[in-house]
Amino acid sequence: ELKVEQNPLFLSMQEGKNYTIYCNYSTTSDRLYWYRQDPGKSLESLFVLLSNGAVKQEGRLMASLDTKARLSTLHITAAVHDLSATYFCAVASLAGTASKLTFGTGTRLQVTL
């Protein structure tokens, strides 16, 4: 059974600081997704990582994937208040022609002034 662990579960950081969210998973997969969820809203896709060594960047967020270590990271550079949200990683496993996603429990990020 695929298990996905995220840490930390909660992160309070000051504006301008850097930090990393970690996502570990238990069985082999070559596809990993990062989503953002604002309070009371649905999930928004941030990154799709499709191979070992993949790195994607969007603004102050950078995601990477190491399939051998079964680890993905989401790095936040010089945080700003607008990044406050809950971030989920999700790992794909094929079921027929559909990709089932197993989600981590999420990291609630709070960026303070």
Next chain:
Amino acid sequence: DVKVTQSSRYLVKRTGEKVFLECVQDMDHENMFWYRQDPGLGLRLIYFSYDVKMKEKGDIPEGYSVSREKKERFSLILESASTNQTSMYLCASSLIPGQRATSTDTQYFGPGTRLTVL
């Protein structure tokens, strides 16, 4: 833009009632999914469908059923609602991996239905 809509944002039902949650997507996606989201547990897959009239159990199917009569519509049914089914329900859709050039199988989510069972 992909659009996934859900029939209600908020729903209050009584124990034992039959509940229908509807989801519609407008991007001709083959795959559709139902999740529930609970604090501290993340999202858990209830059922998914990879084609019309096809369905597969997810990780927590007990107490739920689904229906997919048309490609764009995927319904979640609670045959007899119970209080432990109070939750946020999220619908999602995606393409088949690699089906279209440069596409991925990213799942696109609807706004969610917050269901309270009294």
